[in-house]
Amino acid sequence: MPMTLPPALDLSLDLLRCPTCRTRHLRPDHGALRCPVGHAFDIARHGYAGRLVVIRPTGRHLAELRGRVPAMVTVDPAKEQRLHRALNPFFEAVVTEQVEYLAVLSRPDVLDLVAMTPSARHVSRADLDEDGLLPDRVTVSVLATAYRPR
Template structure:
């Protein structure tokens, strides 16, 4: 929720919502819908976007946080079928405009590594205290994502 509040304050015309059905927006009101590592609702995205708008979907590649997943086996892995499911879900509503891969390594303090684990879908299955004391957390991870812009059909 903190990230949503920060996003909404980033610009006077920005709004940020979590999964809401239907979105609390009028039809064809939004210029951009940004979906970062979140469930997608293609029909709602299409409904709220203007015909000239863009949907931007950011999702992890198989290399995303590989060092962390290698050290903490309980972390969720990246499903190899994810790209095909995304294509199947979005194709009735959108066509791909452009895709870019962003990848870089970043160093982490132990606290940052613990916070990062806490932000993953696996967090509820892991004990933070156990992770803090076992030396499993890496001090560097790879951030690797695909960002695709889509045009409404």
């Protein structure tokens, strides 16, 4: 019987790597995880359990949108240093991966995207109603770091 995972965990499997061949895009298979090459393994036995995974935006994240909507909040350049200071006493970074891709979006998708960002409180619907203002593609650019307890 196939494993059913919560959507958030299902998405995070794309960030993990097979411990044997290092490929991504792991999928559940009869109580284990399997990589595209076919290696199967137990998630806890191979060290993925008990990790804190932190995903945060890079300066390129949603750049096309921030370039057209001046009221959009930018990514704080000191975010990495603050994160390190907060986590370092308790966690050790094991691996960091950058994930970046171009997302093609409809106008309603872009409006929903703005509503999900910290900018939602700073941008009014009127700010977004100008015809041609919103891009139809945006860069998604994040860093994903797995930490283990010290």
